[in-house]
Amino acid sequence: MALTTLANAIEAMADLTGDYLSGTATTIGAAAGASLIDARLKDKSRNQDDYFNDQMVYITAGTSVAGDERYISDFTAASGTVTPYQAFTAQVPNASTYLILSKWAASDIRRALNMAITDGYPWISRLFVDETLDTVADKWSYSLGDSGTGTYTSVTCTDTTKAWQTNQHAGLLIQSGGNTATIASNTATVLTTSTWSTTPTSLDAYQIIHPIREVLDVAYQADATVTTRPYPRIPFEVRNNNGILTIQLLAYPPVGENLRIVGRGPLTTFSTTTTSTTEIGQPHIKALYYLAAYHLFSRAPSMSASQDRDFYEKEATRYYGLWEHEINRRRVATPPKRIWSTAMGLSGSLSDSYYLAGNDTP
Numbered sequence: 001m002a003l004t005t006l007a008n009a010i011e012a013m014a015d016l017t018g019d020y021l022s023g024t025a026t027t028i029g030a031a032a033g034a035s036l037i038d039a040r041l042k043d044k045s046r047n048q049d050d051y052f053n054d055q056m057v058y059i060t061a062g063t064s065v066a067g068d069e070r071y072i073s074d075f076t077a078a079s080g081t082v083t084p085y086q087a088f089t090a091q092v093p094n095a096s097t098y099l100i101l102s103k104w105a106a107s108d109i110r111r112a113l114n115m116a117i118t119d120g121y122p123w124i125s126r127l128f129v130d131e132t133l134d135t136v137a138d139k140w141s142y143s144l145g146d147s148g149t150g151t152y153t154s155v156t157c158t159d160t161t162k163a164w165q166t167n168q169h170a171g172l173l174i175q176s177g178g179n180t181a182t183i184a185s186n187t188a189t190v191l192t193t194s195t196w197s198t199t200p201t202s203l204d205a206y207q208i209i210h211p212i213r214e215v216l217d218v219a220y221q222a223d224a225t226v227t228t229r230p231y232p233r234i235p236f237e238v239r240n241n242n243g244i245l246t247i248q249l250l251a252y253p254p255v256g257e258n259l260r261i262v263g264r265g266p267l268t269t270f271s272t273t274t275t276s277t278t279e280i281g282q283p284h285i286k287a288l289y290y291l292a293a294y295h296l297f298s299r300a301p302s303m304s305a306s307q308d309r310d311f312y313e314k315e316a317t318r319y320y321g322l323w324e325h326e327i328n329r330r331r332v333a334t335p336p337k338r339i340w341s342t343a344m345g346l347s348g349s350l351s352d353s354y355y356l357a358g359n360d361t362p
Helices: 005-016 106-120 285-298 306-328
Strands: 020-023 056-061 067-074 080-086 097-101 126-128 143-144 146-149 151-153 156-158 171-177 181-187 191-192 205-209 214-220 236-241 244-249 259-265
Touching: 005 056, 005 097, 005 106, 005 285, 097 106, 106 285, 156 214, 214 236, 214 244, 285 306
Parallel strands: none
Antiparallel strands: 020 097, 056 067, 056 097, 067 080, 126 259, 143 244, 146 205, 151 156, 156 191, 171 181, 171 205, 181 191, 214 259, 236 244
16 A cells, blocks of 8 residues: 655645755754754855744654754854754754745644545545454344443443444544544453543543445455455445444345455544654645645635735635646546455555545445
């Protein structure tokens, strides 16, 4: 699967919007993160002191400092020394890579990218394969995600009214109010999670968030010992109950068979880590960048000088037009891919050929 890192996405966005200067530190910075030094900045600044003052430096790679973004308080051209208003997290190592941004903070670009990932669905989407459920005698309905009220510890949620299949929710996100955790495993009634952001109060409501937003295909594994054998399809209907999809089977498969549910949902949003990724690469990511640029420019007029507002509004309109052009190029419908490999579980690797982009809807 083609992946794009946050650092690469921010660099590409800076290039796209004409806000781009990249470099690599040529000398270790001052102690306690007091500076970043790149002797080549002398040429890039036309040998002018203070040339980069009040711009943003964003470190894309460097031990202990990757992801740091700081406004520049002073620049000394002769040595290529960048001094931030607030010290970097640690001493900046030699060979650390960085960007200097004048229009946007790196965090603003990340937010715009994540907004584009959210707003771009379903035109830009990711294919998911869920193989966590087994068919059960006399059970015709199977849910993706769940909700209820629980009792909590710092690393569990217990709901004695449930009868979950073992580990059917492993890897999913659970939310309770504004509190979140990731489910590592589950029994019939207990979800074992990462540490909650804040432990919910007993009997607070929760929701388990499944990444599939649209079910494309349902089948079952007819022979677990022959992994190349095609999965027989099952006719089905999908019901949406407050965001929880329930698959109603319209034919009865053999009991104890592994269900294969193929669907699509949004790409993964970027975290603050420079190496965090989303499941899209060239050439499809261009559409995402256009939509993110629209978000950047459409939010700028309210914060800019009056003489700049027309420029930002025109740029927002231009990038939205490019986004529409890019997705319209992909409006030819394609059938869903038949998938045979049992290695393609929910958390496994996906081939580029299973990636849906630009409204390649089945």
